[in-house]
Amino acid sequence: MGAPDRMDERLRTLSLVEAQRRAEALFAQADEENPADRIIGDDDIAFAGFGPVFDAYEVDFSRTFVLGDDPAKRRLRGDLAAVFAAGRHAFRADPDITGRQLYAEVERRASDAGWALGGRHAGHLVGVDPHETCDGAVAESYITPDNERPLRRVDRAGWRCRWILEIRLTDEKRGFGGLYEQLIDLT
Numbered sequence: 371m372g373a374p375d376r377m378d379e380r381l382r383t384l385s386l387v388e389a390q391r392r393a394e395a396l397f398a399q400a401d402e403e404n405p406a407d408r409i410i411g412d413d414d415i416a417f418a419g420f421g422p423v424f425d426a427y428e429v430d431f432s433r434t435f436v437l438g439d440d441p442a443k444r445r446l447r448g449d450l451a452a453v454f455a456a457g458r459h460a461f462r463a464d465p466d467i468t469g470r471q472l473y474a475e476v477e478r479r480a481s482d483a484g485w486a487l488g489g490r491h492a493g494h495l496v497g498v499d500p501h502e503t504c505d506g507a508v509a510e511s512y513i514t515p516d517n518e519r520p521l522r523r524v525d526r527a528g529w530r531c532r533w534i535l536e537i538r539l540t541d542e543k544r545g546f547g548g549l550y551e552q553l554i555d556l557t
Contacts, residue, residue, distance in 0.1 A: 410437060411437070412437060412438050413437065413438030413439070413440055413443075414436075414437045414438065415434065415435070415436050415437070415440075415443045415446070415447070415546050415547075415548060416434070416435050416437070417432055417433060417434040417435065417548055417549040418432065418433060418435070419431070419432035419549060419551065420432070427496055427497060428496070428497065429496060429534070429553065430494075430534045430536065430551050430552070431551060431552050432536075432549045432550060432551035432552075433549075433550060434446070434447050434450055434548030434549055434550060435447070442541060442544065443546060443548075446485065446539055446541065446546070446547070446548050447548055449480075449483040449484075449485060449539060450537055450539055450548050450549070450550035451550055452479075452483070453476060453479045453480055453483065453485075453537050453539065453550075454535060454537045454550045454552075456475065456476070456479045457472060457475060457476045457479070457492070457535050457537065457554065458535060458554045460472060460475040460476075461521065461533070461535070461554050461555065462555075465522055466520050466522070467520065467521055467522075468517060468518050468519060468520055468521065469509070469510070469512065469513045469514055469515075469516075469517025469518070469519065469521055470514070470515050470516070470517055470518050472492065472493075472513050472521065472535075473491070473492050473513050473514055473515050473517070474515070476492045476513075476535075476537065477492070480537075480539055483539070485539040485540060485541060485547075486539070486540045486541075486542050487537075487538065487539065487540075488538035488539065488540040488547050489536070489538045490512075490514065491512040491513055491514040491536065492513040492514070492535065492536055492537065492538075493512065493513035493533055493534050493535040493536045493551075493554070494511060494512050494513065494533070494534055494536065495511045495512075495525075495531055495532070495533060495534075496531075496532040496533065496534060496553065497511075513533065513535065513536075521533055522555075532553065532555055532556065533553070533554050533555055534551060534552065534553055534554070535551065535552070535553075535554040536549070536550075536551040537549065537550045537551065
């Protein structure tokens with residue numbers, strides 16, 4: 371297959387936007403499922419994450435919920451959205467931003483808010499099972515300190531790279547955290 375043309379790129383973009391919309395709709399229906407794997411306690415924090423696959427592309431979407439009145443857990447939930455918004459703003463503001471630079475910005479925002487940034491990365495490429503086959507080069511497929519490449523680029527097949535920003539904030543002393551995750555470049 372040759373490099374994609376503009377129409378291919380537009381159709382792929384529309385598919386990703388539709389996939390994000392559908393993921394959000396599935397997320398809104400999650401309370402109807404009521405899984406029995408773990409009983410959530412009165413003063414618990416939990417997140418729901420979805421990785422629906424549309425047209426062979428996995429589009430991650432996650433949110434955190436707080437039960438009870440713990441002010442630290444409620445603050446973490448609010449800070450997840452704020453750190454995500456700051457990361458998306460940094461991504462949009464700098465057309466040449468690298469994975470390293472975006473990771474550093476998100477990590478700084480998390481620290482400024484009093485949290486640790488959890489996980490080994492702050493996002494990943496959109497793709498076919500991205501955590502298994504991220505373009506063959508781990509650092510280049512993630513928003514991580516090791517990724518020195520610009521995030522706005524084309525992949526080996528000629529497709530424009532699309533990114534999921536994945537914010538994991540943790541309170542290391544109290545042992546809880548949360549997750550906020552979705553597309554950053556199309557929504």
